[in-house]
Amino acid sequence: xxxxxxxxxxxxxxxxxxxxxxxxxxxxxxxxxxxxxxxxxxxxxxxxxxxxxxxxxxxxxxxxxxxxxxxxxxxxxxxxxxxxxxxxxxxxxxxxxxxxxxxxxxxxxxxxxxxxxxxxxxxxxxxxxxxxxxxxxxxxxxxxxxxxxxxxxxxxxxxxxxxxxxxxxxxxxxxxxxxxxxxxxxxxxxxxxxxxxxxxxxxxxxxxxxxxxxxxxxxxxxxxxxxxxxxxxxxxxxxxxxxxxxxxxxxxxxxxxxxxxxxxxxxxxxxxxxxxxxxxxxxxxxxxxxxxxxxxxxxxxxxxxxxxxxxxxxxxxxxxxxxxxxxxxxxxxxxxxxxxxxxxxxxxxxxxxxxxxxxxxxxxxxxxxxxxxxxxxxxxxxxxxxxxxxxxxxxxxxxxxxxxxxxxxxxxxxxxxxxxxxxxxxxxxxxxxxxxxxxxxxxxxxxxxxxxxxxxxxxxxxxxxxxxxxxxxxxxxxxxxxxxxxxxxxxxxxxxxxxxxxxxxxxxxxxxxxxxxxxxxxxxxxxxxxxxxxxxxxxxxxxxxxxxxxxxxxxxxxxxxxxxxxxxxxxxxxxxxxxxxxxxxxxxxxxxxxxxxxxxxxxxxxxxxxxx
Amino acid sequence: xxxxxxxxxxxxxxxxxxxxxxxxxxxxxxxxxxxxxxxxxxxxxxxxxxxxxxxxxxxxxxxxxxxxxxxxxxxxxxxxxxxxxxxxxxxxxxxxxxxxxxxxxxxxxxxxxxxxxxxxxxxxxxxxxxxxxxxxxxxxxxxxxxxxxxxxxxxxxxxxxxxxxxxxxxxxxxxxxxxxxxxxxxxxxxxxxxxxxxxxxxxxxxxxxxxxxxxxxxxxxxxxxxxxxxxxxxxxxxxxxxxxxxxxxxxxxxxxxxxxxxxxxxxxxxxxxxxxxxxxxx
Numbered sequence: 001x002x003x004x005x006x007x008x009x010x011x012x013x014x015x016x017x018x019x020x021x022x023x024x025x026x027x028x029x030x031x032x033x034x035x036x037x038x039x040x041x042x043x044x045x046x047x048x049x050x051x052x053x054x055x056x057x058x059x060x061x062x063x064x065x066x067x068x069x070x071x072x073x074x075x076x077x078x079x080x081x082x083x084x085x086x087x088x089x090x091x092x093x094x095x096x097x098x099x100x101x102x103x104x105x106x107x108x109x110x111x112x113x114x115x116x117x118x119x120x121x122x123x124x125x126x127x128x129x130x131x132x133x134x135x136x137x138x139x140x141x142x143x144x145x146x147x148x149x150x151x152x153x154x155x156x157x158x159x160x161x162x163x164x165x166x167x168x169x170x171x172x173x174x175x176x177x178x179x180x181x182x183x184x185x186x187x188x189x190x191x192x193x194x195x196x197x198x199x200x201x202x203x204x205x206x207x208x209x210x211x212x213x214x215x216x217x218x219x220x221x222x223x224x225x226x227x228x229x230x231x232x233x234x235x236x237x238x239x240x241x242x243x244x245x246x247x248x249x250x251x252x253x254x255x256x257x258x259x260x261x262x263x264x265x266x267x268x269x270x271x272x273x274x275x276x277x278x279x280x281x282x283x284x285x286x287x288x289x290x291x292x293x294x295x296x297x298x299x300x301x302x303x304x305x306x307x308x309x310x311x312x313x314x315x316x317x318x319x320x321x322x323x324x325x326x327x328x329x330x331x332x333x334x335x336x337x338x339x340x341x342x343x344x345x346x347x348x349x350x351x352x353x354x355x356x357x358x359x360x361x362x363x364x365x366x367x368x369x370x371x372x373x374x375x376x377x378x379x380x381x382x383x384x385x386x387x388x389x390x391x392x393x394x395x396x397x398x399x400x401x402x403x404x405x406x407x408x409x410x411x412x413x414x415x416x417x418x419x420x421x422x423x424x425x426x427x428x429x430x431x432x433x434x435x436x437x438x439x440x441x442x443x444x445x446x447x448x449x450x451x452x453x454x455x456x457x458x459x460x461x462x463x464x465x466x467x468x469x470x471x472x473x474x475x476x477x478x479x480x481x482x483x484x485x486x487x488x489x490x491x492x493x494x495x496x497x498x499x500x501x502x503x504x505x506x507x508x509x510x511x512x513x514x515x516x517x518x519x520x521x522x523x524x525x526x527x528x529x530x531x532x533x534x535x536x537x538x539x540x541x542x543x544x545x546x547x548x549x550x551x552x553x554x555x556x557x558x559x560x561x562x563x564x565x566x567x568x569x570x571x572x573x574x575x576x577x578x579x580x581x582x583x584x585x586x587x588x589x590x591x592x593x594x595x596x597x598x599x600x601x602x603x604x605x606x607x608x609x610x611x612x
Numbered sequence: 613x614x615x616x617x618x619x620x621x622x623x624x625x626x627x628x629x630x631x632x633x634x635x636x637x638x639x640x641x642x643x644x645x646x647x648x649x650x651x652x653x654x655x656x657x658x659x660x661x662x663x664x665x666x667x668x669x670x671x672x673x674x675x676x677x678x679x680x681x682x683x684x685x686x687x688x689x690x691x692x693x694x695x696x697x698x699x700x701x702x703x704x705x706x707x708x709x710x711x712x713x714x715x716x717x718x719x720x721x722x723x724x725x726x727x728x729x730x731x732x733x734x735x736x737x738x739x740x741x742x743x744x745x746x747x748x749x750x751x752x753x754x755x756x757x758x759x760x761x762x763x764x765x766x767x768x769x770x771x772x773x774x775x776x777x778x779x780x781x782x783x784x785x786x787x788x789x790x791x792x793x794x795x796x797x798x799x800x801x802x803x804x805x806x807x808x809x810x811x812x813x814x815x816x817x818x819x820x821x822x823x824x825x826x827x828x829x830x831x832x833x834x835x836x837x838x839x840x841x842x843x844x845x846x847x848x849x850x851x852x853x854x855x856x857x858x859x860x861x862x863x864x865x866x867x868x869x870x871x872x873x874x875x876x877x878x879x880x881x882x883x884x885x886x887x888x889x890x891x892x893x894x
Contacts, residue, residue: 396792
C-alpha cells in the first residue's frame, strides 16, 4: 500500500545488475502504479535502459547478472511473481502479454519482409490463440486505436512504405495488442520529429487513460518528462538519486544532480527580451555542490557592416528517384527549391526544420559533398561555380563540417590525434611531425581536452568528448565558417550545454560564422543570431531570432514552436491540433512543387506566402 | 603521423600468436631447410617399402609403397603446397581487393565492368576453366597458381565491394571528404584498414582450400608434374593404402592441419591487433 492507497503493479526492490564484474545498477528501488506513468530520467550511462531490459529479462542475453534484489510484478490480485526468479520460458509468456515494450528506433524494430498486418497478427495468434481471421479484425481495430488513417489498407502495407511516425504508432499498436498491464517505453519519441513526437505523446497519454495501464517511460528529455509523467525517478550512474511526483521534482528538486540537469535544459522562451544570443554560465556539479561556471554575456559577434561571408542564391537540389523503362527520369525528390540566405562574419544562422526539409542537403552542398541543380553559392564574394579546382580545395579548408553523430564521424581505427591532424596535413598547413603534433595538442586543449589524449582511439572517449574532438578537427584548418549539422542532437543535456558554450566562446575568439542546422527549437533560440525555417525544401520564414521566435508570422513556425515539450509540468497545454504527416517531396519531373514566394513583413523578416 | 597508441604488448604476445607462430613457423622451417635436415626423398628402395613409422631412425615417419621416406617427402612436398597456397591467395587478395575497392568506391562504369567480369567468372565451372587453361598454357606451378588467382579473385572483390558500399556512406568517410582529403588517401587510410578483418578470415580459409585444390588438379592431370611430391598429391596416393599403411596419408595431412591451424590463429591475432577497440569476444 502507498500514499494513493494503490497496490503497485511493479515493485522493484534493491535491484542490482552487473555485467561481468562491473556493477551497472546499484540498489535501485521504485514502484509503478496502475494507471500512472513513471518516468525514468537519466543521461547516457545512467543504467536506465539496462533497468528496462532487466524487467523484461532481456538483459540476460547480453550477459547481465542480478546479484541482489527483487522485481515483483503482480498482474492480478494477491502476491506478485518475482521476475528475477522466473525462467526464460515463463518470461516468454509474460513478455508481450503482461508487459510490453516499445523501442526507440521505429525504423529497425519492424521486420521489413512482413506486412504490418502479418506482424500484428503474429502477436495476437501467439499470445491470445486467435484464428488468423479474428486476428486481422483485431489488428485493424488496434490501428484505429492509435489513430492511423485508412487502417484496413495499412494492414497490407510493408514497413518501408510508412513514415517514422506511422511506424512508431504501429509499434504502439503491437505493444497494446494483448492489453498489457504494464507498458515500457524506452525513448519512444527520441528519433522522431517534434511535431510527430507531440502527436505520439498525445496518443500514448489518451490510450493510457483509456486502458488504465501502467507505464514506465524512459527518456533523457526533461520536456517529455514534464509532459507525460506522474512520478519521476532520476537515475545517475546506476543509482536512483531522487524520486517523487513530477510537480515536486520540477518545482523543488532536492538532489544537486537533478538541479544541475534541470538547469542545463534549454528552455524555449528563455531568451525573450534579449536581442543577441546569450552565453550563460554553466551549472556544474563539483564534489556534490552546485557551482556556476563561466561568464554571462551577450554574443554580439555578428558584423553586419561588411559584405556577407556566405551567400546562397536560388539554390535548388534534387535527386532522381524513379526511372521509366527507357531510363528516363520520371520522378524526382525536390529536396531543396530556390533557397537563398546569407551569413555574415561572426554570425550564427540556424536552419531549422523537420526531417525531409532539406536542411542537411543545403549544408552538404555548401561543403561540396553534393552537386546542386541550380543556383549559386558565393563564398567571400566569389561564386563557387566559377572556382578552379585549387580554389575549391581551399574552400574545403575555410568551411568545415561537424556531423551529428560523434560516434560515426571519427575513423575507429585511427587515433584522434591522427584524425585532428588530417586537415592540417591534407592542406599542407604545417610540417609533418613536431609542429603538427604541437598544434594538435593545442587544439585538444582549446576544446577542453588534454594534449596527451591525442594517442587515444575514439572508442575510449565519451560522446561529449568525441564531439569535442570533432570540433577540434574542424578548427584545425582555421576555418571561417563551420557547418554544424545537428551537432548537439546526440549529446546529453548537460554535455550539450557545455558544447553550446564552447561554440559561443570559439565564435567570439576566432570570429567564426556558423551555419547551425538543427531541429531543436530551444537550442536554436539560445545560439543563433538569425533563423531560417525550412519546410519541404523551401524557406517558410527567415529573419532575426527575435522576429522568428517572438513575432512569429508563419503558421508552420508556430506549429513547430508549439510542438516543443516544455520542461514545466504546470504548463501542460492542449496543443495546436496537428493533422497528418509531412507530405512527400517526391514529385513527377514535369510537375515540380509550387513555390511560395517570400514577402518582407518587417526589415529583414521574410515570410512565405501562406499555403500550408 | 606519429600518434602511435601506447604499446600493446599484452595483446601482441597473446596465446594465439605464440601457438600460431610455433605451428606455422615450425612447418615453414622444416620445409625451407628440408635439404639440410632430411635425406633426399627421391630414392626408391623396394626392400624397405611400407615401413611403419617410429621403427627405424632413418625413416621416422615410415616409408611409402615405393620405399621412399615419408618425412623427407612431406618436407620437400611442402615447397609446392606452401607456394601454391600462399602465392595464389596473395595474388587473388591483391587483385580482388583492388578491384573491389575501385568498383565499390567509384561505382558507375567501373563498378559495371568489374562486376560483370565477376559474374562471368562465377558462371564458368572451375573444372572447365582448368581444362581450358591447361590445354592452352600447359601444366606448371606458375599456371596452377595463375589459374587459382583467376578463379578466386572474385570472392575478394565481392566481399570488399560490399564492405566499401556500406563504409563509404559512413560519416567518418564523409567527414574526410568534407575536409578535402583526396580519394586515394581516403581509400588507403580510412577504407582499407576498416575492411581487412573479413578479408583476413577469407584468406586463411582459402590457403587450406588451395593446397587441397592443387592436389585435385594434379590428380586430374591438370596440375603440375605428378612425380614432384606435394602434400595434396601424397594424400591422394596414400588413399589406396589407407587400411594397411595409414602413415602415408596421415603425415601430409598433419602438415596441412598444422599450417592451416597456425594460419588461422595468426589470422585471428592479426585481426585483433588491427582493431583498436578490441571488441572481439574471447
